[in-house]
Amino acid sequence: MNEPKGGGAYSPAPDILSIPSPKWIKCMFESFIDSxxxxxxxxxxxxxxxxxxxxxxxxxxxxxxxxxxxxxxxxxxxxxxxxxxxxxxxxxxxxxxxxxxxxxxxxxxxxxxxxxxxxxxxxxxxxxxxxxxxxxxxxEKRALESQVAETEEYLHNLIDNANDIIYTLDLDGYITFLNKMGQQVTGYQFDPKERAHYSAYVPENTLQKNDRHFQEALAGRPQRYESTIIGSDGKIVNVLTNISTVRKDEKVVGVLGIARDITERKQMEAQLLQAGKMAAIGELAAGVAHEINNPVAIISGTAEQLLFLMNYYRERPQDMTERLAKHVETIHEQAARCKKITQGLLNFARKTETHTTIVNLPKLLEETVALVDNRALAEGKAIQMRLDHDVSTIEADPYQLEQVFLNMVNNAVDAVAENGTITLEARRKKDAVVVKVIDDGIGISEQNIKKIFDPFFTTKPPGKGTGLGLSICFGIIQSMNGTISVKSKPGAGTTFTITLPMGRNDPK
Ligand SMILES: Nc1ncnc2c1ncn2[C@@H]1O[C@H](COP(=O)(O)OP(=O)(O)OP(=O)(O)O)[C@@H](O)[C@H]1O
Ligand SMILES: [Mg+2]
Structure with missing residues (x-):
């Protein structure tokens, strides 16, 4: 047995059967109260x-x-x-x-x-x-208690003065806490003794969605989603919500939600979108008016001349045919141009019917090149093809694809000088086909490259280009879930890259 520290008043422990002496009891007591x-x-x-x-x-x-x-x-x-x-x-x-x-x-x-x-x-x-x-x-206990109380008050203030709606729900979706902002927005005066279900504050049409997120959060997967709640005045409030589980001793007891009122932001976005749409329509209308104005002016001028000449030749009908034919031809040409523009616009708006089939891509590219080859040869320009044997078929609308490649190759032919070369390349990359139209032509300036996909943007002389080609290509490729990009160096050449998924490329 260890000797007690400090020595002093120590008496040996009495035999278990003997009665302890008063001195021993006193020592025991002293040691006890000291320890x-x-x-x-x-x-x-x-x-x-x-x-x-x-x-x-x-x-x-x-x-x-x-x-x-x-x-x-x-x-x-x-x-x-x-x-x-x-x-x-x-x-x-x-x-x-x-x-x-x-x-x-x-x-x-x-x-x-x-x-x-x-x-x-x-x-x-x-x-x-x-x-x-x-x-x-x-x-120490008091200090700790007051620290806890202080922290609690601080958190309480923070939660109550927050600009977001903060709430907790129990496992069944009943509201177990709602901060001031939440009470202000919903008009529900939170009372812990009352049992109010969150669904009372959610519009019918988003109930299912909200419930799905609630269940997911309960399963331990935090959720972030946009939704709606019913405001105090019955108005619908758009909210961006984050919810996650609340645990007590490792056990899920409900969810904590933080919802931000994004109604104003939503309205702003809608206004901006509308403003953007209006601007685009305005631009398009101005472009169409401008483009159609020229041929229509020529048509009406020529028709006037025609009328005049018809009167003039009334006495000499034998000279009439040849002179008049020239003017009729002009009218025909200009009317065709109007038709091209309106057709282009229709394509741009993707109102034309689409037919998705299995397309043999190499064959389609060869056929497209054949359409331009004569012109290229006549102008002393060469078109070459590099087709990967991996590339065979894709599901898409062949007419639309042809339109895309035709415009790109035509653009490239326009861009190269005599002896210039255009290369059409198709390669397989995982589940996609990458088609490149490469030319060593004049290239595109940094200033213009931002505009080439805009409708009616053209650098070609009046009467030659409508400026709709690339905007149509962009629309078509996008509808096929593909991408189109461009790289160019003024004076050195341009490369357009189109990536198309190999699967079904149904237009959206
Ligand atoms: N390969 C290229 N090299 C240089 N510039 C190009 C090339 N492809 C397009 N561009 C530029 O982009 C502009 C827009 O092309 P886009 O195909 O949309 O219209 P366009 O060819 O001018 O007219 P359209 O296609 O209606 O006949 C062209 O006018 C040209 O300035
Ligand atoms: Mg073009």
Whole structure:
């Protein structure tokens, strides 16, 4: 057995069967009160300190000499104000234990301490001989409690002053908390005693969607989604919501949601979209008017001339045919041009019917080149093809594809000088086909490259290009889930790259 530290008053443990001596009991008691973690002191009936335990001395950095034999109420006069002295007298008078809680005082170092103190009368032969005082220091506990309360208040403020709707739902979707903003938006005065289901604040048509997200969040998958709720005035409010699970002791007990009112943003977006649409329609209308104006002016001028000549040749019908034929030809040409423009516009708006079939891409590219080859040869330009054997068929509308490649090759032929070369390349890349139209022509300036896909943008002389070609190509490729991009170096050449998925390329 270990020797107790400090030596001093130690008596050997008595035999288990023998009666312990009073001395042994006293030693036991002394050791016991010194070892426990609670401050203990013994006062006589006048308040003189007879005994203090080690814990009390350690805790308040006191030593026995300055306490023993001194009157506690003289030593610490403030105890009277704190009601301790009054209780002391009461214990003596009534001979019963009394407790004083949350006593606050400054210790000798100026530290604020809080403690509970219990006084127990010591009775000897029916006489009260003193008081055993047990003191438990709760300073740290109080500090922690007030820290928790402060944090709680801070969080509460934060949540209540948030610009977002913050709420919690239980496993069944009943509202277990709703912050001020949420109450303001929905008009629901949250009361924890009431059982209000969240669905009461969600419009019928988004109920299913909301429920799906709610279930997903409960399953541990946080959700972020746009939805709607019913506002206090019955108006629909657009919200962007984030929800995730709330757990208690590892167990899911509900969800926490943070919803932001995005109604204004939505309205703004819609307005912008509308404004954009109007601007695009305006631009398109101006372009169409401008493009059609020229041929129509020529047609009407020529028709006027024709009328004049018909009158003039009334007497000499034999000379008429040849002269008139020239004018009719002009009318025919210009009317055809109008038709090309309107056809182009129709294609641009993708109103023409589409027929998706299995297209043999190499064959289609060869046929497209054949349409331009004669012109290219006549102008001293060469078209060459590099087709990957991996590329065979894709599902798409052949007429639309042909339109795309025809315009690109035509553009390339227009761009190269005599002896220039145009290369048509098709390669397989994973599940897609990449077609490139490469030329070593004049290239496109940095300023123009941003505009080439705009309808009616052309650098070609009046009467030659409508400027609709690339915008139509863009629309078609996009509808096939493909992409179209361009790289160009002025003076060196241009490469257009079209990527098409190999699967079904149904127009959207
Ligand atoms: N390969 C190319 N090299 C240089 N410039 C090009 C090339 N392809 C297109 N462009 C430029 O892009 C413009 C727009 O082309 P787009 O095909 O849309 O219209 P267009 O060819 O001018 O007229 P349209 O195709 O209706 O006959 C052309 O006018 C030209 O300036
Ligand atoms: Mg073109």
């Amino acid at each position: 426990i973690d609670i401050g203990i002191f013994v006062l006589d009936c006048n308040g003189v300190i007879n005994r203090v335990n080690k814990s009390l001395l350690d805790q308040y950095r006191l030593n026995t000499e300055e306490l023993l034999g001194r009157n506690i109420f003289e030593l610490m006069p403030d105890l009277a104000d704190l009601g301790v002295e009054k209780r002391f007298r009461q214990i003596i008078g009534e001979r019963k234990s009394l407790e004083l809680t949350n006593v606050q005082r400054r210790d000798r170092f100026g530290r604020n301490i809080v403690f509970n103190i219990k006084g127990i009368p010591i009775i000897e032969d029916d006489d009260i001989v003193g008081i055993l005082a047990v003191m438990s220091d709760i300073t």
